[in-house]
Amino acid sequence: MQKKVDKPFLIITLVLIVLGFVIFNSASLGLLARSGERFANAALSQTVYGLFFGTIAMLVASGINYKKWKKYSFYLFFASVILSLLVFSPIGFEHGGAKRWIDIFGFSFQPSQVLKIAFIIYLSAWLSGLKDKVKTFKWGLLPLIIIMGIACVVIAIQPDTDTVIIIAVSGIALYLTAGGKWRHILILSLILSVSLAFFAFSKPYILQRVKTFINQDENPLTSGYQIQQSLIAIGSGGISGRGFGQSIQKFNFLPEPIGDSIFAVASEEFGFVGAVFIILLFMAFSIAGLKIAVRTSDMFGRLLVVGIIIQIISQSYLNIGAMLGVLPLSGNTLPFVSHGGTALLFTLAEVGIILNISRFQQKKS
Helix, strand or coil: CCCCCCHHHHHHHHHHHHHHHHHHHHHHHHHHHHCHHHHHHHHHHHHHHHHHHHHHHHHHHHHCCCHHHHHCHHHHHHHHHHHHHHHHCCCEEEECCEEEEEEECCEEECCHHHHHHHHHHHHHHHHHCCHHHHHCHHHHHHHHHHHHHHHHHHHHCCCCHHHHHHHHHHHHHHHHHCCCCHHHHHHHHHHHHHHHHHHHHHCHHHHHHHHHHHCCCCCCCCCCHHHHHHHHHHHHCCCCCCCCCCCCCCCCCCCCCCCCCHHHHHHHHHHHHHHHHHHHHHHHHHHHHHHHHHCCCCHHHHHHHHHHHHHHHHHHHHHHHHHHCCCCCCCCCCCCCCCCHHHHHHHHHHHHHHHHHHCCCCCCC
8 A cells, every 4th residue: 555645647647737727827828818807716716725725735635535535425416406507596506508607605616627526436336336236127237327327417508518528438438447347338328418409409409519510600690609719729820839928819709719729729829739738748647647546446436536537537638629620519628727726726636636546556466
């Protein structure tokens, strides 16, 4: 048993945090040019709520024995579901056509950030106690469908299709890691595909995203505007980029330059080399994390690491893929980089959990 946290994983995380803060500060200049008040609020949220309190959350979580999360997993999941439903109460508010936020004493955040990690903890706790029963429909697949279904429905009605996909991907990854049958995964994938197709046809904006992805040159001034501006930004970066702070697209062209478009800003300023470095950095983050999972003998700890890593990486590549035009636009932000104080806070808290688990990993033989 190791008493110290996994250094490679910690170093990669710290590089992501520092790089993310640097990119955010540059991208936020585009917001400053549009609204000084929004810039001030965004900078405060990212620096204080995200970076400062997030670092504290990471340190605290790294010191809590991860096995304690298993004991309270059901209560965490139940509370997170109730919290997520509060977006439809008087303390919930709408932004961009979706009700995903609540405001408590002037502090606003997305409850889905809590639900995502609570889902991972509870599903990991459930699957870790099944052993061979995970291969059965009654104890393995059916509970997975119920637990995942509750989380996905609560998020889908907000609506937040992107988070639904992330939850589904991480849930499937946990089930496979626990020893679930591929046949059951095919059944679940079919259910999810039909559900998403039905949801897409019932929500015009989702259907429009798919149509825009299929024909990206159509409607360049309306539905295709963001992807076109993103590709212009990435393309104009060339090999080595325009230079730090020199992005043109972040001023009055790219929608949400500090949000889901931030990878395009980074690509314009740091070029092909910088874009590849960011992608490789997230890849290194996932590899270092999964190595911790492999060396963790306790199934709950292993599942917890896999769930968190898959959750963060799937969100990262959904965002990057959308900006490159190889995936439909999702609205997903880039972890560690995009604006979102509470998102960064919970991401760093998740990292803290992994760091604690790494203290108990078996040494290489």
